[in-house]
Amino acid sequence: MIFLARRIAFYIGAFFLAVTFNFFIPRLMPGDPSARIIASFQGRLNESQVEAIRKSYGLTGSLWEQYITYVGSILRLDFGISTVQFPEPTASLLFYGATWTLVLVGLAIFFAFIIGSFMGIHAAWHRGGFFDSFFTPINVMLNAFTPAIVALLLFYAFSLQLQWFPLGRAHSTSISPALSFEFIGNVLYHATLPVLSIFLVSFGGWHLGMRNVMINLLNEDFVILAKAKGLSDRRVRYRYVARNAILPQITALALSIGFLLGGALVTEQVFNYPGLGKFTFTAIGSRDYSFIQGQLLLLTASVLVANLLSDIANVILDPRLRT
């Protein structure tokens, strides 16, 4: 428990560091977001109107006052107002996008981790056999593809040419969001190709990682002892070998979250999927500072949360961390 408390304290510290950087970096750059809005009125604003706009972006007062205001609003989940979709609050855009990204990345990670790990277990157990010598090189190769290529190929083949899958969006416009089978089915249908393209480039990594750790463990005394004890193959494989091999995989899973969210950016762009990545892409193009800043914070927070979850999982799975 002391271990977890220490980790949580560390993550909170790391988050505030990110908030601080997030506050200072845009202010070190020339110009500020309000200038764009003010300029768009072509001088038809009077002094107090300009002041009001600057105030709404937290740009009045000393730097220290601005910082306090900023931290306060972050804690209230107020990320300011989007400049592109003015006057939409950034927070609602962020959470809308994050929900869809979570659907994509969540499904892709879930399948990639489970399928990749099981393939790795199988390949390691029968190493040198047909499965291992066929799938291991193929999965390594797939893992070397970039998400952009795979997404484009899938999009071209299955959406444009064969027209088996839709050309974009998270769900059909004809169905309104509801917790019904129809809606969920529609969402899954729209998510299939984007999920598949993230899955294809990432499951090989889990296959390879699991296989390597497993093979190292197969020479451990406790595994040889377990086999000598006459236990069933299944039990030795899962309870003695895979049970140990999963620990470094969980840590790697947390570390991959950031990478996957970055990869989702391209995938969402290709499939015109309304996720965080797509909004970020637009936001960068149109200098929507509050959105970019909010997205950065959300990314930081999700990497930290993923790490915290992996710490918790490790404490549950590894008794050596509990004492």
Next chain:
Amino acid sequence: MSSDRVLLEVRNLTVDYVGDNSIARAVNGIDFDIREGEAFGLAGESGCGKSTVAFALARLTRLPGLVSGGSVRFQGEEVLSFEKARLKAYRWREVSFVFQSAMNALNPVIPVSEQIMDVIETHNPELGEKGARARAVEMFELVGIPPQRLDDFPHQFSGGMRQRICIAIALALNPRLIIMDEPTTALDVVVQRDIIEQIVELKSRLGFSVLFITHDLGLMIEFCDRIGVMYSGELVEVAPASSILTNPQHPYTRALGSSFPPLSGPRQRLEGIAGSPPDLRALPQGCRFSPRCPHAMALCAQTAPELRFYPEHESEAACHLLN
């Protein structure tokens, strides 16, 4: 305490390690018997094939190792031709193993209770979980570990306790033979003594035989009834423990004995054995020890001597000097 009935009969056992372009004969046609209730020791320097023999007897040889010839008869049955089901009963019900390093012989992430109960449940499914647990408690009491610690994890025990747990696991099915591959090498001398005394006590109570492997000749002489000395994959001498150092027949045994410093008496210069063991891929013709032997004759370099019984010494030795 040992009877004259033979429990395990090893004849002409040969084990090779197969490389891409070479074969190393790690065990070259060795013969020995282990009698019921006997502690038989295998001594020799590192790499002489002691552990390879142990693994072969339990049919645990794995590639690149290959048992390429000979026979191992357990109570008259040929172990090397056991099929899967018979082998499963042989391993652990009749023969069990204690490994060198107690640190690695237990799975670090599952409680020790599970690691002793699984072998009981696998071989005696009729006992059920309750029966297996009762047996595990009994075993823990037998080796002097408080049964309330049954559900602890390996890292919560000291090295000596872990080795006791390994012994408890080895005893769980009341086997006829326990192969102990350097069971105390990783422990300090005090703990080592405790463990050995405990094994002696259990052995006299339960009547199992032991194949004891170590390079600690002093410890072996105290514990074993008979000792086989191995050199470069061959048995060069098999003699009662009481006379192996006082009346060694083979020059290698003599040299091994004189590499131990006496604890009392006048200071004397230690005699080492000049040279190093031969490369198993390029063995000398004739006696393998001849290049290092101070008494080597012309004959030694040509023909290898056979292990022969010399009734006047109650021992077997393989040396031309004795003829």
